[in-house]
Amino acid sequence: KAGVTQTPRYLIKTRGQQVTLSCSPISGHRSVSWYQQTPGQGLQFLFEYFSETQRNKGNFPGRFSGRQFSNSRSEMNVSTLELGDSALYLCASSLDRATDTQYFGPGTRLTVL
Amino acid sequence: GESVGLHLPTLSVQEGDNSIINCAYSNSASDYFIWYKQESGKGPQFIIDIRSNMDKRQGQRVTVLLNKTVKHLSLQIAATQPGDSAVYFCAALHPGTYKYIFGTGTRLKVLA
Numbered sequence: 001k002a003g004v005t006q007t008p009r010y011l012i013k014t015r016g017q018q019v020t021l022s023c024s025p026i027s028g029h030r031s032v033s034w035y036q037q038t039p040g041q042g043l044q045f046l047f048e049y050f051s052e053t054q055r056n057k058g059n060f061p062g063r064f065s066g067r068q069f070s071n072s073r074s075e076m077n078v079s080t081l082e083l084g085d086s087a088l089y090l091c092a093s094s095l096d097r098a099t100d101t102q103y104f105g106p107g108t109r110l111t112v113l
Numbered sequence: 114g115e116s117v118g119l120h121l122p123t124l125s126v127q128e129g130d131n132s133i134i135n136c137a138y139s140n141s142a143s144d145y146f147i148w149y150k151q152e153s154g155k156g157p158q159f160i161i162d163i164r165s166n167m168d169k170r171q172g173q174r175v176t177v178l179l180n181k182t183v184k185h186l187s188l189q190i191a192a193t194q195p196g197d198s199a200v201y202f203c204a205a206l207h208p209g210t211y212k213y214i215f216g217t218g219t220r221l222k223v224l225a
Contacts, residue, residue, distance in 0.1 A: 004156070035215075042202065043157075043215035056211060090156055099145055099206060102213070104156030 002027065004093050004105035012111045018079040021108045025072050025093030031055075032074040033102060034066060037088040046089075049074050050096070078110075086112045117205050117216040125222040132190040134219045136203035141184060143214075145206040148177060148188045151218070152199045160188070160201075190221075198223045 005024045013019050025032050033056075034046040045058035049068035066076040072093075078085055088107040094100035116139045126132045138146070144165040149157035161172045163179050163186070170177050176189040190197055202218035 040217075042217035043204075043213075045212050045214075058212065092156075097211075099211070101147075101159050101162065103159065104149075106154070106156045 004091055004103055006089075006091050006105040006108050008108060009106065010109045010111075012113065013081050014113050015081055015083060017081050018077060019081060019110060020075055020077045021089055021091075021110075023074045023076075023091030023093075023105060025074070025091075026103055029093035029095055029103075030072050031094045031096060031100070032068055032072065033092045033094070034074070034076050035090045035092065036060070037090055037107070038086075043090065046076065081112045083112050086110060117203060117214045121219050122217075123220045123222065125224055126193050127224050128193060128195060130193055132188075132193045132197070132221055134188045134190075134201050134221065136186050136188075136216050138184050138186070138203075138205040138214070140205065140207060140214075141181070142208045143205040144208055146177070146179065146186055147204045147206075147213070148175075148201060149204065150197075150199045150201055157202070193221075193223050195223050195225065197221060 007022045031050045033048040035043045037043045048056040052068045063079045068074045090107045091105045092102035094102045118137050147162045148160040150160050151157045161175050161177050163170045163177045174191045179186045200218040200220050202216045204213040204215045
């Protein structure tokens with residue numbers, strides 16, 4: 001069974017631009033969560049989607065948004081990029097519930113210049 | 114606010130020795146915990162989990178111990194191997210909100 005895939009793996013953007021990241025969960029998994037990972041803050045929860053609905057949300061500004069499609073694939077968007085948005089963005093999928101084991105993808109490394 | 118912290122940012126051990134990585138959490142109501150391993154350039158990999166109704170759980174070469182009294186859990190790796198070199202971090206599930214709170218990680222270095 002294929003694991004969680006994320007595209008692109010690397011991105012370089014400039015301040016003010018926007019970016020869209022994509023995540024394909026493990027086949028059969030319906031929950032997709034997004035995290036931001038930085039050296040100083042560790043993994044910070046962004047949001048979780050289940051059956052095309054945002055089921056949970058972290059403490060990030062509205063510039064961070066996401067969506068989920070009927071095939072469980074998910075995208076997250078960051079608008080008006082700031083230097084502090086430079087991070088590794090990780091996607092994790094699980095079967096149904098938040099307490100199901102989360103399987104992570106390799107991440108998208110975003111650099112904002 | 115909620116926090117999960119690891120005691121050491123870096124841990125160096127000799128190949129073949131046992132490793133112990135510690136983690137403290139702040140919310141006494143947390144009832145589910147996971148240890149992850151993250152190798153360079155990869156996403157976190159699930160190692161082992163434990164629920165609050167247990168004190169100990171064993172996997173292949175790994176053991177997680179949970180001390181709810183002092184809100185502390187540890188990951189023990191037996192006979193540490195070079196392939197164990199990675200960053201390890203724990204996650205605590207916040208009850209009610211169902212959000213995971215992650216620690217910042219301990220880098221394990223295995224010395225030959």
